[in-house]
Amino acid sequence: MSSVATWPSQAETWLDERGKGAWIAAMVLGFIFFWPVGLALLAYMIWSKRMFSGKCASKRATYNSRHAFRSSGNMAFDSYKAETLRRLEEEQDAFEAFLQRLREAKDKAEFDQFMDDRAKRAKDVNEADEDKTVEA
Incomplete structure (x- = not known):
């Protein structure tokens, strides 16, 4: 169950690492194969401000800085x-x-x-x- 719950966040992280172009490509492919998926991705990109910020990696940088100070032991x-x-x-x-x-x-x-x-x-x-x- 936990792997099912984390795949959207893993996909989001994967797309963020590749930048805005990857998000747009995923959205276009969503429209081509099943239009509600493309529409959902477009809505998410607008809602999360990925469409207009130009900085998909900003969330990744926040994530990395949060975990950068975790002790390795x-x-x-x-x-x-x-x-x-x-x-x-x-x-x-x-x-x-x-x-x-x-x-x-x-x-x-x-x-x-x-x-x-x-x-x-x-x-x-x-x-x-x-x-x-x-x-x-």
Whole structure:
């Protein structure tokens, strides 16, 4: 009975690991072979926000992080795992901070270029106006 109860969650996990394309393929195949299955999958995708989020793996990441800190029974391995996870989280935070600084630098460079172009156009317009007043 328990294997029957878990097959939907196993199928959901399997599809989540493969991404939104797998969900869409399953839905299309459901419509082809037996339309109520396709309709049920479409309704589930919309209800669970898999259709619009673009992140099917978000539930999997939550599942993995919940079980990442479960003890294996081996204290040395648990210590190593905790240290590795802490280090990876620090590296991820550092990388995200780097990307943010990179975006800010790019935005500043684009804004500075815009302001330089604007100042150049204003200078050109002023010179053109001066030339017209000198000719008159």
